[in-house]
Amino acid sequence: MDEIEVVGKALESNVVEKAYGDVASPAFKELGKVGADVVKTARLLLAPLQIAATFQDRLERFLHQLEERVPEERRIEVMPEVAGPALESMRYLDEEGALWGMFREILFKAADKNFVGLVHPAFVQIIKQLTRDEAYLLYRLNGTAFKVVDRMDLNRPLNRFENLKIESSTIPEGKLLIPSSVNIYYAHLQSLSLVEWPVTKQDPINAGGTQVGIRRYSTIQLTDFGRLFVSACLPSGAEEFVD
Numbered sequence: 001m002d003e004i005e006v007v008g009k010a011l012e013s014n015v016v017e018k019a020y021g022d023v024a025s026p027a028f029k030e031l032g033k034v035g036a037d038v039v040k041t042a043r044l045l046l047a048p049l050q051i052a053a054t055f056q057d058r059l060e061r062f063l064h065q066l067e068e069r070v071p072e073e074r075r076i077e078v079m080p081e082v083a084g085p086a087l088e089s090m091r092y093l094d095e096e097g098a099l100w101g102m103f104r105e106i107l108f109k110a111a112d113k114n115f116v117g118l119v120h121p122a123f124v125q126i127i128k129q130l131t132r133d134e135a136y137l138l139y140r141l142n143g144t145a146f147k148v149v150d151r152m153d154l155n156r157p158l159n160r161f162e163n164l165k166i167e168s169s170t171i172p173e174g175k176l177l178i179p180s181s182v183n184i185y186y187a188h189l190q191s192l193s194l195v196e197w198p199v200t201k202q203d204p205i206n207a208g209g210t211q212v213g214i215r216r217y218s219t220i221q222l223t224d225f226g227r228l229f230v231s232a233c234l235p236s237g238a239e240e241f242v243d
Contacts, residue, residue, distance in 0.1 A: 055091045062095075062104060070112045078110045081121040089128050098135040101235045102127045109232055118232040126192055127233060133176045134185050138194065138222070142230045146171045146220040148197075151205060153213045161214055171220070186220065194226035 086103045093100040106123055109115040130138075140146075149168045152161035173179035189195040197220045205213035222230060 058090070058095045059087070062090075062107075065104070066108060066111060069108050074113050075111055076113045076116060078107060079119075079121065082110045082119060082124055083107065085121075085124045085128065089124075098132050098139075099127060099130060102130075102135060102233045105235045106233050118228070120228075120232070123229055123232055126194070126229060129188075129192065131185070133178060133181065134189055136172075136175060137185060137189065138226070138230055139234060140172055140175075141195065141220070141222050141226070142234060145222075148218045148220065149215065150218070151213055151215045154211055167215070189226075193223055194229060195220060196223050197221075 086107055090100060090103050093103070103124070106119055106127070110119045127135075147168075147170045148166065150164055150166045152165070153163040154160075155162050171182060173182055176182065176185075186195065186197065190197070197218055199216050199218045201217040203215045204211045205215055
């Protein structure tokens, strides 16, 4: 049996569900024979599936929370196009994480006749595409906006501005898991129609009576659709995002 086949057998759902924590299981004995490096790599793949194996316990806790959150007289049947994708995604999430909190919140509202009007099935599909950092940025944008000041040099021969430099920013990069990806996060959130980044003011930069650049003042903010999404999906108090 080659290494790829061993890893493949270890990844089979029945192995993960029934024997993940059993170091004596045949699949894991075989996995242990192929070498430390392969075992380490396999663990990277198996870790999310271990979470899936404990979904029943997490689901039970979620149902108790739903009972506490939504009074019986207000409970309604959740739209299957909301419940199905949400619960399937939650199988692979840590219940202490931000994305679990967003799925939980949208299910709470979808089960509450007083708030079901806030829920659209597309919201579940959007949450499925978010990273933890993107969820955090949406939380911080709820009720405020990020202010950015940048400058660019004027390339006169080509008649264009270039060499973008950020002079100041209120984007909370220090709270992000991967701050270097902030531009990717913005581009993705913009593609989902959740945020926008308009330039609110720009001033020429002059030297010796000649314009050599431009300074721009801009604001990253939620779109109208983004505000609707956040109102439906952000947990009350947003405890998952406490600094």
